[in-house]
Amino acid sequence: MNEIQEKTYLPVNIAGINFHNPFVVGSGPTVKTVDMIRKIDEAGWGAAFIKLTIDPEPYISRDPRYSWWKKEKLHTFTLEKRIKLDEALRLCEGGKKYAKVTKIFSNITYEGPAGIDGWVKMAKAFEDAGADGNELNMCCPNMSFNVEITGEKTDHKTGASLGQCPSDVAAIVKAIKAETKIPLVVKLTPESGGIAQVAKSTYEAGADIVASVGNRLGVPPIKIENPFESTQRLNIDNGLTTLSGPWLKPLALRDVYEIRTLNSGNYPIIGYGGMSNWKDYLEMIMMGANMIGICTDTMIRGYNFLYKEIDKLKNYLERHNYSSINEIRGLLLPTVKPATTLKTKEAVAVVNTDNCTGCELCTPIGHCYAIAMVEGKGMEGKNRKGIVANVDPYNCTGCSTCFDVCPTNAFEWNDVPKDRSITPV
Ligand SMILES: Cc1cc2nc3c(=O)[nH]c(=O)nc-3n(C[C@H](O)[C@H](O)[C@H](O)COP(=O)(O)O)c2cc1C
Ligand code: SF4
Ligand code: SF4
Incomplete structure (x- = not known):
């Protein structure tokens, strides 16, 4: 282990995997090359989830258009590149050669004529390529879901469109679990309004871990003096954008709270959405997350901040006499009361x-x-x-x-x- 990997050591065992720590770089533009995986590993992250891989061919894959609204603490993107299966498998194999501490997961979508068998084939291909686990993308709001919301017709049903259907998701999970041995993560969208229900059917179908994506589809800031000009750099048209970053945190905490509350078992959850420092991580864990997923912060700050945040988090645990992170998981869940019985002070x-x-x-x-x-x-x-x-x-x-x-x-x-x-x- 290098010095930074030693500093980030905060081991957790989840779904039978010994992770170096519970912090993962989420699927996105910062897990797209072997070099990125090398940097992630050197920075001591617990896991990296490869950029969304679509088979047969990504049906929307365009040069990315991102904006970071510093004041609003909001990240928006209208367009994004996805990767092909062959490329992702090579990335997985290459990354596995480098990675000493970081576990490598896929992030997959099948949307060809083979239906569920196509999903199974993809998952098996990653298992054969040495992936530590597979993740099903039941969350991307910027593919068919984006098209549907803009009122256009589409034959595609992926990401946040598919992730709204508990029975469809469960059927895919069941089939993959029957044919693969590595853990299966299902990354879910909150866009359905029923993330906890989908999580429930996902767990019942045999998923090992559920992740809540956090992000939502929205409208980016508008230049009111010239509203026809997109505020997204290099965009000519206005478009719906995927929203992420710190502004998202209260909603993201609620997603995890909801999944945890409806699913009584001790199911593992990866909580994503606006995690930007050790305090955010603690809040997410106190709301019941087992692991913390981060994407936007790695786009803005790179990977090498993690050891500093973990150091502050360890310091907090010590100051408050907690012997491990397990002691604080879900700590706040029983304190959240319904509006009918919530106690208040009179003044x-x-x-x-x-x-x-x-x-x-x-x-x-x-x-x-x-x-x-x-x-x-x-x-x-x-x-x-x-x-x-x-x-x-x-x-x-x-x-x-x-x-x-x-x-x-x-x-x-x-x-x-x-x-x-x-x-x-
Ligand atoms: C530019 C960008 C691309 C993303 N691509 C993917 C993806 O390919 N697959 C996926 O499951 N999530 C993807 N996400 C979602 C993130 O992994 C994460 O769940 C979400 O952005 C919330 O976390 P954050 O606030 O830390 O970014 C993407 C997010 C961003 C900002
Ligand atoms: S309490 Fe006094 S200082 Fe405060 S807002 Fe009212 S008028 Fe202003
Ligand atoms: S003075 Fe008015 S604003 Fe202030 S607490 Fe009372 S009701 Fe609310």
Whole structure:
């Protein structure tokens, strides 16, 4: 092991595989060449999932068009290159020769006349090429799903279109499991609105691991002064884009939460979507993920950041007296309560007038009947108008929007008046 591989050692055993750590480079543009796999391995990643391989021929495969919206923490792409089976098998064999610590998985779609047999043949071909596991792409939103959403007709049904059909996915899983020995991952789309149900049928059909892709299809930012010009560089037309990156995290956490909650067994999950630092990884694990999948961050930062993030994560575990990552997996699941029984504290807002500049930013809050400006000295030297905000505790619901609006943190909590008998609007 090189020095970095030693630093990234955080072993986990999942689906019978000993992974160097639970961090994987997701299928995408950063797992497309043997050289990339070499770098991934040297940077100590637990696994790498080869770029989507389509057999017979990728029916949409074009020069990529990416945009990284730094301020929005959003990555978008309209077009992407997929790879052919022969090329991917050579990549798998080549990568296996280099990889000392990184396990190598396929990411496959069959969409020819052989139907399920075609899927099985592809999976077996990767097994023969030395892959540590296969992954079924039941998630890509930017092929037939993109075409359907734009209102065009298509005979193709792959990625996020196919991944919405529990019975179709289960039939493919069953057939592959009957003919191959290596673990099978199924990477699912949330676009169906029923990711947990599809996951359930996938597990029941024998899948070893479920991955939640995280990304969604959406509309990229629009240049409002010239809305006909695409904001995606080198795009002439506007197009739907696949959205990924940090903005996605709350939705991605929910996907994993949902899969974990509906499937009571201890099934392994790879959680993808907006993972960009050790804190994100911890949140995802606390929501029930066994492994963390990362794509966008490797596009922007390369592969060599992992050891630094793992170091901070290990430090967190130590500080909080956790002996291993297993101890925090799913830690937050039982704490998530339904809206019917979610416990809350009762309180009303009150203004600490020493911090009030009289700026009046809190008075327009549309849903609030409690705030009014009154005469008062306010913040020393900063309150020129001699007015301060005041909260009527009989009309305060405790919603807390004023805390977010006030630039000087003047709002605090106080007890609900004992004699308040009417619930405020
Ligand atoms: C440019 C790009 C290409 C991708 N290609 C694939 C792919 O070929 N197969 C796949 O299963 N997922 C693909 N993904 C999805 C990622 O692997 C990942 O699940 C998703 O982007 C969410 O994670 P992230 O926010 O870390 O990118 C791609 C993502 C991006 C941004
Ligand atoms: S907590 Fe909500 S209701 Fe109460 S004063 Fe603030 S904004 Fe108004
Ligand atoms: S937003 Fe804050 S500083 Fe401005 S008036 Fe309201 S309480 Fe005072």
